[in-house]
Amino acid sequence: MMRGTLTILSLVSVVFFPWPLTALLAAGASSVEPLVPLAVGLFADTLYYAPQAGALPLFTLCGILLTAISFFVRSRLKTGSIGR
């Protein structure tokens, strides 16, 4: 239930809340759902990215980075002794 709530709230916050709060929510959700930062970043760039600006899709890139970090940390936790 908490996973679903965090995920939906992260997506909704892309539209309605300031980006620092969205980033915080995505980072928090990444601890339980690693794909959420990627989804949020992609969703944010879908809404706000302007191709003619010539800039990089930073939200997506940050989401990818955070998702990668989350997966890495989770893999380390699984192989480590903490999760056993």
Add this chain to the structure above:
Amino acid sequence: MKKTFLAKRNALLSSTNISWGAYALIVAILTLLLRLIAPNFFWTLFTPVFRASDSLSQASHAFFNSFGDTAKLALQNEKLTNENSALALQNQALLQKANSLSGLARESRGITAGVVARPPASPYDTLVLAGGSADGVTLGMEAFGDGGVPLGVITAVLADFSRVTLFSSSGMTLSGWVGRTNLPVTITGAGAGAMRASVARSAGITSGDIVFAPGPGQLPIGSVARVDSDPSSPSVTLRIMPALNLFSVAWVTLRDTGSALRGALSSTTPTLP
């Protein structure tokens, strides 16, 4: 041999394995595809969402900005509290002062009453006032207009209303003075707002001379508008116009001027109650 069929599970598509993150990713990808494939539909779909977002962000921005500088807010709060206390004290002082002054004014300046009816709504040379015995109005009180101009005398009092018979009423007689030398005259009401008086021709009264009536001291009641003279008579008749336009009097002040005025009034109109 009996075959056992096991349900194949796809690691990507099985509903039990797909996480909330995967669902969110699918939604994001679908949205991206929608923007890439049908941009017009995408913007049409999301325009209301953006408007709602703008409204919410503006409201929240204003709300959070109000907490921006807590030190400044605390200082302002302290300042406003001090001002509030000072104003409350000042309000109390002013209230006390107003109560004192209103009591003093009631004693020294009389009763203020609004004019309900004036000529031609009321009988000529009378005023109906919205103040009666309940407000302290008594028979014989004198009515004064703006600037302390004497207008008439209270001749009828009800609980909430009273009637003023003006000095210009026919039959009203009043002792007064006229001219720079304060020549004593007997002023008589001539009706329709006018008064008249007779003085000796040798007194030299001319148009424009001020006519005074007794009150607290001498109060201007009107001015000489015309001097009518008959060559066969040693006296002249002064036509006196009131100092105030009686048709536009809205408020009057009622005061008990005491026995001096009552003694000066020799008679009142026979139509009065």
